[in-house]
Amino acid sequence: MIHFENVGLRYGMGPEILRDMTFDIPKRSFQFLTGPSGAGKTTLLRLLFMSLKPTRGLIRMFGRDLSQIPRGELPMLRRRVGIVFQDFRLLDHLTTYENVALPLRVRGKDEGSYRNDVIELLKWVGLGERINVLPAVLSGGEKQRAAIARALMDRPEILLADEPTGNVDPPMAQRLLNLFLELNRLGTAVVIATHDLGLMDQVNARRMILTDGRLDIYE
Amino acid sequence: MHVRPTGPILPPSNIQGNALMVVIAIMAFLACLTLGAVSMVRATATGWQSQISREITIQIKPSDDLDMEESLLRAKNLALSFVGTKEGMILDDSATARLLEPWLGRGLDLDELPVPRLVVVTIDEQNPPDFEAMRDLLSKEIPQALLDDHRTWVDRLVSMASTTVWIGGGVLVLVFTAMVLTVIFATRGVISGNRHIVEVLHFVGAEGGFVAKEFQKHFLKISLKGSAAGGTIAAVLFLILGAWQANARATPESDQATALFGTFSLGVAGYLGILATMVVIALLTTLTARLTVMRTIDEIDLIRSDPGRSDGLPAS
Numbered sequence: 001m002i003h004f005e006n007v008g009l010r011y012g013m014g015p016e017i018l019r020d021m022t023f024d025i026p027k028r029s030f031q032f033l034t035g036p037s038g039a040g041k042t043t044l045l046r047l048l049f050m051s052l053k054p055t056r057g058l059i060r061m062f063g064r065d066l067s068q069i070p071r072g073e074l075p076m077l078r079r080r081v082g083i084v085f086q087d088f089r090l091l092d093h094l095t096t097y098e099n100v101a102l103p104l105r106v107r108g109k110d111e112g113s114y115r116n117d118v119i120e121l122l123k124w125v126g127l128g129e130r131i132n133v134l135p136a137v138l139s140g141g142e143k144q145r146a147a148i149a150r151a152l153m154d155r156p157e158i159l160l161a162d163e164p165t166g167n168v169d170p171p172m173a174q175r176l177l178n179l180f181l182e183l184n185r186l187g188t189a190v191v192i193a194t195h196d197l198g199l200m201d202q203v204n205a206r207r208m209i210l211t212d213g214r215l216d217i218y219e
Numbered sequence: 220m221h222v223r224p225t226g227p228i229l230p231p232s233n234i235q236g237n238a239l240m241v242v243i244a245i246m247a248f249l250a251c252l253t254l255g256a257v258s259m260v261r262a263t264a265t266g267w268q269s270q271i272s273r274e275i276t277i278q279i280k281p282s283d284d285l286d287m288e289e290s291l292l293r294a295k296n297l298a299l300s301f302v303g304t305k306e307g308m309i310l311d312d313s314a315t316a317r318l319l320e321p322w323l324g325r326g327l328d329l330d331e332l333p334v335p336r337l338v339v340v341t342i343d344e345q346n347p348p349d350f351e352a353m354r355d356l357l358s359k360e361i362p363q364a365l366l367d368d369h370r371t372w373v374d375r376l377v378s379m380a381s382t383t384v385w386i387g388g389g390v391l392v393l394v395f396t397a398m399v400l401t402v403i404f405a406t407r408g409v410i411s412g413n414r415h416i417v418e419v420l421h422f423v424g425a426e427g428g429f430v431a432k433e434f435q436k437h438f439l440k441i442s443l444k445g446s447a448a449g450g451t452i453a454a455v456l457f458l459i460l461g462a463w464q465a466n467a468r469a470t471p472e473s474d475q476a477t478a479l480f481g482t483f484s485l486g487v488a489g490y491l492g493i494l495a496t497m498v499v500i501a502l503l504t505t506l507t508a509r510l511t512v513m514r515t516i517d518e519i520d521l522i523r524s525d526p527g528r529s530d531g532l533p534a535s
Contacts, residue, residue, distance in 0.1 A: 075425060098225055102228075103423040
């Protein structure tokens, strides 16, 4: 589904942040992306989300060479990828329902066609009682679940999550992990960037370890 | 399950949006005021011009061998024999004395002074007579007669009116330029305050056109409210001043204001101009918002293609 070949990236004239990245992310796979702080996890996630262009190398997304795709077509490709940020990035003036429905709204869909789906998804992530609540009154765990629900809303083929358990307590982290596993069972590929060893030890999954811009993969 | 009616993607009001609305209202007020003033001066100058060009004057200088009364009557008849003249009036002694009163005082005996006499002829503005032929005939028949078609005055007034309109137009252009620049800066400020929304929309797969449309809608509402407020205040101001002038007619203040500015009445065209100004301001703001948002989206894409520009974004 996603193929990186000798991908490198540097900011300006600085040293390479990522070097010689060669890996695949198969369909329906589940993997952790880990490494010490500053190793380049977020940068790699941004490359996977097409919000950065590599300085060198080849990236193929869903069978297409990214360097050959016109700028105007990128939003269509991004719609096949769901992303969850460490800082949630929920819009403060929109309710949980409106935040989660946003991906469908930007696709120009009629609200009547997705209202029940959004409510169902919110119930699935345990926010059924928080539908009309603004993010300011949600707890960290609730915000994270709202952000995950938003990323899943349009049934992406792959979900990228940046430190999804970074701001929640261990029981909530466990709940979120179960959510990702359930999602993966339903057919979505999942990449979780984390440095939480406890979380990774709970699942026997592929580990992509970034150290000084180099990637080692342990199947 | 009850869901609250879906709100707009951009927050309907915040401090920056309200400040922008006030800025637009002030700029719209100034633009409408300038437009109204230009239209007023133009109407006044046109009024003067048409009053003067509606009449011509035949002046007859006295001379020893001239029967003044007979010459005045002949001059009037000669003038009226031309197509395009309507009526003629000989200024009698008392009217002539009144004309000279500011310079020569009261109780003037015209028989003691060689004062020229005047015949005022009203002409058809749409179909004026042949002034050159009239001038030739008069000088042939009455050598002391001089025809004044007020062209010099009319030309001066036309040039004054057009100069005033040009100056007003220049001021209007300056006000509009200042308004566009103010709106650009204010809009960019509001958009930079809402950049996180642009980014979130970008991350959930919104196309540039969708994001621009959302911002356009938002700014159209703000600019319509602002320009409507500014334009309405300007229109009401003109209405109040017009009503004051009508009620205070023949008072020194009103006469002074009328002499300086003309009549505070805009007419339908003036009010339509104010309406058009409001619409133009709203459209300019909306266009500015669209271009600024597209630029912000371009910047996000530029960061994508040039990672060195990821100012402030986390690199780890």
